Amino acid sequence: MKKSNSEHEFITLLGRFFTEYLPVSVNASPNTIASYKCAFRLLFQYLDEETEIKIGYITFEVLDFDLLTKYFDWLITSRKNSRATAKQRLAALASFADYSESRNLEAAYIFKNSLKKISKKTFRKVKSKPRNSFTREELAVLFSLPDTTEKLGWRDLVLLSVMYSSGARAQEICNLTVKDVMHDEKGNAILTLVGKGEKSRRVKITSDATQLLDKYIATRKISMKPDAHIFPSQRNEHLSVAAIEEIYEKYTQKAKEEHPNLFCRGPYTPHVMRHTTATHLIEAGVPLAIVKNILGHTSIQTTQIYLDISQQTVDRSMEQWNEKWFSKNNPDENTLPQEENGIPDFLK
Known part of the structure; x- marks a missing residue:
């Protein structure tokens, strides 16, 4: 036919x-x-x-x-x-x-x-699942759990802090390399995150998160390796989304055991941290359009004012939020794990 x-x-x-x-x-x-x-x-x-x-x-x-x-x-x-x-x-x-x-x-x-x-x-009665987020009390508990005297615990604290400070997606954290971390004139880190549709954006993180991230990169001795992934797994050069999900599951389960009155609205996935960032930004008075820019959201409802937001405006709003809300979780530098390989850097 x-x-x-x-x-x-x-x-x-x-x-x-x-x-x-x-x-x-x-x-x-x-x-x-x-x-x-x-x-x-x-x-x-x-x-x-x-x-x-x-x-x-x-x-x-x-x-x-x-x-x-x-x-x-x-x-x-x-x-x-x-x-x-x-x-x-x-x-x-x-x-x-x-x-x-x-x-x-x-x-x-x-x-x-x-x-x-x-x-x-x-489908008119089909509703999306209610969004979940960490309370500030839950965040304080979560950040206190990683053992920063151990390599994995040190990595996990930095990862959790950077995800909260930036609102990054799990995949964006997996892909983050040394060359994606720049600093402004005040020394705060600016991350280049590549999101959905290969769209990149620049997000300034808090001064506290910057200190953690800079120390972590230094202890790993990768600051001169621009293509090195910042967050490795035990076996691979970089984490997978599944590995980050396991990190969240590990600490939220432990937190629930120690604080049964908290963490009652699970499950707590990496995306919950991203939603927490958005929630706390809005509560701090950051305009919704800027929050969308920070998180890299795009949709047909996106307004012209959102498209015209300057990077300076985004940075300024982030700085105001940083000073007001971000908790301090900066371990003693002497307790941080050091690389066991004794070979001088110039011979590597």
Whole structure:
């Protein structure tokens, strides 16, 4: 059977959506693109297994309300997807519908409006999980737990402090290298963080966190190695996200055992620390637009004032927050672990 123009159009637009629009025009992160691809693979799987429609013959017209409703029912009943996960699949399809409508309004009209009806009918009661954050009392406990006389404990305190001070994502901390750490005229560290979609931003951290970070780099003797990752694991040059998650789990479990009245709203993941940073910044009076800049958030709701914020304004707001809220956790330099290798630096 020869394919019609409408069949060619759907596949052609879908291909451009994934190869041009998402990675280039939108600069979507690899994780977002992978999630969107999964949604369409599942749609194709449903069409192949449950209908007589083959992938090469999909058109916008066949993706009507009835078919798409059955697809999402299949996701929830047969695939055992949660309603929240199914809603994420719908968001992927809706993004493609918006893209397609701007290129062929008539063809994509039924597809887009069917998704809107399903969103209102099926997913209007699906709510995001409430965001969690550490209290200041919990932070004080958390920062007191790492044993800074041990290499791993010393690393963990610096990692926790830098994540709180910067609001960095776990992956951004994994990727952080010596060359990503600069200093301003006052000596405070400025981190270059590469976030979602390979977008970089500069974040100034607190003076206390700077002292910890500088001492840590010095004790590791990597200050002259610009490509060295700052936070290593026991076996590899840098940590993984899973390893950072284990660090948080380790200390929050220990904290819960020692303080059963605290840490009652878990689980406490690295992202909770990021949310804590945002919460404390807002409580300190830092404008929401600046908080978005510091955290590297982007969305269609981002305002023009956020886009026009200068780095100087961001630095000034961070300094004000630093002086007001950041707790001091600076161990005695004499107790810090030293490298056991006695080979002089000039021979390495």
